[in-house]
Amino acid sequence: MSVFVNKNSKVIFQGFTGEHATFHAQDAIKMGTQVVGGVTPGKGGTTHLGLPVFDTVAEAVAATGADVSAVFVPPPFNADALMEAIDAGIKVAVTIADGIPIHDMVQLQRYRIGKDAIIIGPNTPGIITPGECKVGIMPSNIYKKGNIGIVSRSGTLNYEATEQMAALGLGVTTSVGIGGDPVNGTDFVTVLKAFEEDPETEVVVMIGEIGGPQEVAAARWAKENMSKPLIGFVAGIAAPPGRRMGHAGAIISNESDTASAKMDAMEELGHYVARNPAHIGETVLRAMKERNIPIR
Amino acid sequence: MNIHEYQAKELLSTFGVPVPAGSVAFNSTQARQAAEELGGNRWVVKAQIHAGGRGKAGGVKVVATLDEVQKAADAMIGSKLVTHQTGPEGSIVQRVWVEQASQIKKEFYLGFVIDRGTQRITLIASSEGGMDIEEVANKTPELIITEVVDPAIGLRDFQCRKVATAIGLKGKLMSQSVKLMKAIYRAMRDTDALQAEINPLAVVGSEGEERLMVLDAKFNFDDNALYRQKQITEMRDLAEEDPKEVEASGHGLNYIALDGNIGCIVNGAGLAMASLDAITLHGGKPANFLDVGGGASPEKVTNACRIVLEDPNVKCILVNIFAGINRCDWIAKGLIQACESLNIKVPLIVRLAGTNVEEGRKILAESGLSFITAENLDAAASKAVAIVKG
DSSP states (O other), X not given: OOSSOOTTOEEEEETTTXXXXXXXXXXXXXXXXXXXXXXXXXXXXXXXXXXXXXXXXXXXXXXXXXOEEEEOOOHHHHHHHHHHHHHTTOSEEEEOXXXXXXXXXXXXXXXXXXXXXXXXXXXXOEXXXXXXXXXXXXXXXXXXXXXXXXXXXXXXXXXXXXXXXXXXXXXXXXXXEOOSSSSOSSXXXXXXXXXXXXXXXXXXXXXXXXXXXXXXXXXXXXXXXXOSOEXXXXXXXXXXXXXXXXXXTOOOOSGGGSHHHHHHHHHHTTOXXXXXXXXXXXXXXXXXXXXXXXOO | OBOOHHHHHHHHHHTTOOOOOEEEESSHHHHXXXXXXXXXXXXXXXXXXXXXXXXXXXXXXXXXXHHHHHHHHHHHTTOEEOOTTTOTTOEEOXXXXXXXXXXEEEEEEEEEEEETTTTEEEEEEESOTTSOHHHHHHHOGGGEEEEEOOXXXXXXXXXXXXXXXXXXXXXXXXXXXXXXXXXXXXXXXXXXXXXXXXXXXXXXXXXXXXEEEEOOEEEEEOGGGGGGOHHHHTTOOGGGSOHHHHHHHHTTOEEXXXXXXXXXXXXXXXXXXXXXXXXXXXXXXXXXXXXXXXSOOHHHHHHHHHHHHTSTTOOEEEEEEEESSSOHHHHHHHHHHHHHHHTOOSXXXXXXXXXXXXXXHHHHHHTOSOOEEOSSHHHHHHHHHHHHHO
């Protein structure tokens, strides 16, 4: 088992014939992902990578039964592409783009209400269930199968944590990047809830960063609702206030936005916290030993 | 992207929001002329820099003669203004705004932000205008009124009336405030602003003639939406930005200067922040934040090294790359190219991981250059700190 995507997921690529989509679709197929086609408006009826290309997501869904979409559409048109995916009945849409205008995301979040779709991103490396399904741009070879769920705002810090864990023999069920933007499709709580419900996930790692109330809200939710141990880290201990640290959402606007305040809150709520980004792997291992959770 | 107060007032005025009559001046003669043309017998001369806290720092003067207007402008233009938001290095005043002074009866606070919790535009208002709103929020949270806007429906009249009542705007002022709040909301939406702050919103005018007036305004815009905001983009004042950060962004790099001595070149914002954290936890001080982003070509890596080395405090550079869409072999080639073309004298500590890591390490090892390699983040940070501590 896993969360959001697995070996049965049928994936299409929006913006399929573009350079990045082509490269990452090939990599996803190599890993075993069921890629069933793609969408590029104006190129419907052609084939790409031996797969059918459609003009609209609705046509692609009707013809292939796709339920997951990797949205590789440039930022100015990305929110529209996400709405199209939701409208066509896609269940999980992953949007990689960095640079979607925030007002577009505010509109999208309104549009989604009452519709049953998960939006992962934007500004994310995507989601991967090792050996089954990859929808994104992460280096798939570093993800080994295991019993740990990872959710992070940053992409590269997700890789970092994954490598530290792999070095200790620890693998993952699913890794989810929720992205570095201030308004994002999926928050930490949604992913924690999915991990809590997934029988194969036994431990959850949450990697946050400065800015916004998400990490603490998730830590509170976890205290009330999770039986599985949660290990947290928040990047940006050394970040100055008022500066946007690369990610649109990574900015300290007030005291509760700081990395230390968030990690203090997580610790007070009884969760495991790696205070040093180099110690994420060993903190996970310690939590597993203390909770008698086997390495799988 | 930020703009000056006078630009924000001009922008608001095009949306029908009442602002004092005024004019921008780049020298004291212009300032005097502006005051003369505006007429009246009291003026405010306001230094135009992007940082807040100008009043306390001497950047706002109320004067009663044209000579005083000229004197105030003369003192401000070209001077360095240090406020709690500029940092100790301050900001050089290039222009002033001269406006007719208003008879202030009462001051309010009005702000629109994109609230990260609700993911919607939220109106924040307070009867405590003219003060630092965060201080008000900390000391008297009950005086902060918030109203969330449904993006599909927009800000409604009843919501504005609710806010007006809560902060004590009655009668004619209430109906004025409804129009004003809706106009500011529209301005924010139409210009892709992240934040619109009016502080203070003042009640001005004589008995029976009271009206609302925006006395100070601050706007902050979404950089990601500037492609569709030509008019806003034209308001950008590069003199208010760090020239190195501007140069870096021209090369697709995200650079922020800090005050330490360990230069950093990292891919990805999260790993870049974590690298600064690891250095700090080892007792070192990072000189900068630098995210080279995805697809870092050798040219991009060379530019990154050059920008980091322009800081004379830099004693060594920590390069930390976890390649996803990047490739370690390209990074390695870029580093060698940088070492050769820039004649780099400081030690380079290099940690490579991810896509094509073996090729990357091999290229570095065979280069004959003395890179200090590190297997992981912890080792990289500890080696960098050990070098600067000697």
